[in-house]
Amino acid sequence: MEKEIFEQGLNLNRRKFLSKLSLGVGSAALGSLLIPDLFKGGSPDEEAIMSALPHFAPKAKRVIYLFQNGAPSQLESFDYKPLLNKNIGQELPDSIRGGQRLTGMTAGQTSFPLVGSYFKFNQYGESRAWISEIFPHTAGVVDDICIIKSMHTEAINHDPALTFFQTGAQVGNRPSMGSWLSYGLGSENSNLPAFCVLLSRGKGNGQGVYSKLWSNGFLEATHQGVQFSNSEDPVLYLKDPKSMSRDERRKMLDQISAMNDLSYKEFNDPEISAKIQQYEMAYRMQTAVPEMTDVSKEPDSIIKMYGPDCLIPGTYAANCLLARKLSESGVRFVQLYHQGWDQHGNLPSEMALQAKDVDQASAALITDLKQRGMLDETLVIWGGEFGRTNYCQGKILEDNYGRDHHPRAFSIWMAGGGVKSGMVYGETDEFGYNISENPVHVHDFQATVMNLMGIDHERMTYKHLGRRYRLTDVSGHVIKDIIA
Template sequence: MEKELLEHGLNMNRRRFLTGLGMGIGGAALGSLLVPDLLNPQSVEDAIVAGLPHFAPKAKRIIYLFQNGAPSQLDLFDYKPKLQQMHGLDLPESIRKGQRLTGMTSGQAKFPLAGTAFKFNQYGEHRAWMSELLPHTSRIVDDLCIVKSLYTEAINHDPALTFFQTGAQVGNRPSMGAWLSYGLGSENKNLPAFCVLLSKGKGNGQGVYSKLWTNGFLDSIHQGVQFSSGEDPVLYLNDPDGMDKTERRKMLDHLSTLNNEAYDQVGDPEIKAKVQQYEMAYRMQTAVPEVTDLSKEPESIIKLYGGDCLVPGTYAANCLLARKLSESGVRFVQVYHQGWDSHGNLPKELAGQCLDTDQASAALITDLKQRGMLDETLVIWGGEFGRTNYCQGKLSKDNYGRDHHPRCFTMWMAGGGVKPGVYGETDEFGYNIVSNPVHVHDFHATALNLMGLDHERLVYKHLGRRYRLTDVAGKVINDLIA
């Protein structure tokens, strides 16, 4: 009985869907609308393993532009005239309130406030403040939902980054993309539901690791597939020398027979997952070269993203590739851009990072919008925490650094059912949240809600406990939803 339940949970197919649903023709019609490939004449082995949303989704897919290292919200989005006026003066203790500091600044005798070195202006219908470093993003500001009141408990990069990606500061938990793959599956049987793209800027970098796109305790078919900037976008995908497509098909068929016999003996669901991975890799041999080929993009698109979009591995190239992957049915595309960790020489490093990212980020929104995809694609931009309003180390008029600040920071979202505008507010020093706080768990709950998933119902039982992306917390921020 237990073995049958395992097999039923792992192998959703047409017969089981129509039999178990118990809603006759109406249920079949609903199923074909929500999962278009469900009723196509294909073999059970080729069927897409896909779930159904808990309710009607506003978004079908997510592109997450993660700015690894933590961009300074005070130099980009959260303009504070008070900091300009008090530049060089010590941060009042009444504002800091003895809150936790990192080891890099906890030994400082003073905490000199650092006003931004950059000019700010207000843009768009909501008069959102934007730095001169973001001229392209300023032009699309009316498409953005700018959240200034994010906060987290983690104060160092690795736990904070892990927390944003997996909902926990420790490792071995499924990542956000893995949860969406588990909950919704892929829209394209020839591509993974979850893809990962990496780029690195000119600033101080923080590493990213495969644990950030892990499947954790979910089946391995939900792990993120990393794309490379090299000659082979997905490593080990091509056939080895001396083996053609026909021979590879025969080999996979024989391997599948052996694996199915092993599954019949031991009932390990990971065996079935491996079979599905082999089949996916076989189909990806055709799909990946096509989707990663940027040579057919028109000149207008190249101009929109900037010339760097033709250089594999750059942020611009990854933004364009993210659009192509999303257009091809990939459920979750995770872009990591490293280089935002500005503990010193912030004005120069930040300007370089924005030069790498501003145009391409705005281009992605514009591109999705002109293709009619933005309404169904949730785009997220932000890092793991913010930066302090005081200077780390020596302060001068035009040069300063900022330490980690988890108490408040800014992210933006666009498309996918979010409400454009500015949400949340920080105090006049940019140190504490004064209205509409949004915790990381709240952010996850809201993103899942936009995808049609109830964060309290998207669960997986592991070692006797029911796990979810939001752990035992999180609430949907309905004010962010259009």
């Protein structure tokens, strides 16, 4: 029996390999008795759910997620707490901290001195929302956005917190939000992927980003995010070799597709089918991507709106403009990651530079979408993986202070796509430490995004290793109060 298996080569998939072994057959038989549909690729009810997507009329057709990697301080941006300035240097009351778990960076501190914001705040718009002076352009579009001041998460370190926001779990190997939407809704443009990823780096202390954040996880490989680069080739390995013509490329792909099709019929491995689709997508992208990344035809008014950095590939401003172009062309989910928000020290100067990096382009994206009539159908999200403490990390040194990680309460904002505009939702206590009104968990946020896209987050599932998975795991409630 072992000789027969060896002679068939290494191309056997797991199911065929197990079927050749008596132990494998016995285990499979036992598993099928305990869980009847354990080895099925999909069940009738799952197929019915997917065929019914969207589950109801969506308010948004696409998402642009401006992820501020490293966690910007809510106390220097959207959560104004004058008590902290009044009581600077005083000890954070134990009754407020409540024995919260600390990171390794402040676990050794015996004192937790309160520190207020170095920046001034003012009220803007009809909502009279408080916004820091380092976000003047965001203040200018405050009546178009909804600020959520009561976000909270369980994760206290960057990697698990970032992964939690993107995939619904603090561990890896789960599909990202963009992959789930690609799986459920697909792309509106057959020449572009449903899920695109753009990276940029600010001037502050950066935290890493990694491909597991835009991974397809256990979904088919076609749902993985396609990363754009700031090099001469926006998508690597997309161009034909210099010695190959377009017709030759087409003939080569046809031959590869035919061979892959034979393999698929023999082994019934879905990854083979996914690979065929990826080759075809890459071929179609050869024409679409160069046109998409060319900003030379954008009018001067748009360049001025986003700022001169939008002409420099790989900058945050350039990625915001590219995100608009991708969304305009039918890409379902565009994910930006902007690094540099991890201010454990030297916060006033570093955060001011970070804010300058993103403020104008973020506001320009809202205005640009609005004047094109796209904002109502495009959900824009801005925020990081957690917030910052109201006490100083280390000693307070005049205008040079830092803040540690704070998962209990932080701020993000959302705009367009069916979200109420000119609204502030949720509140924190006077210390800015705990949520006092309308808490919003990460899974609540994810459930709301799915709802705006016309998806019931509890119904869109995928069976993997005998369990049905979903983006929101086993929790999450739609925040109905912020939906228009």
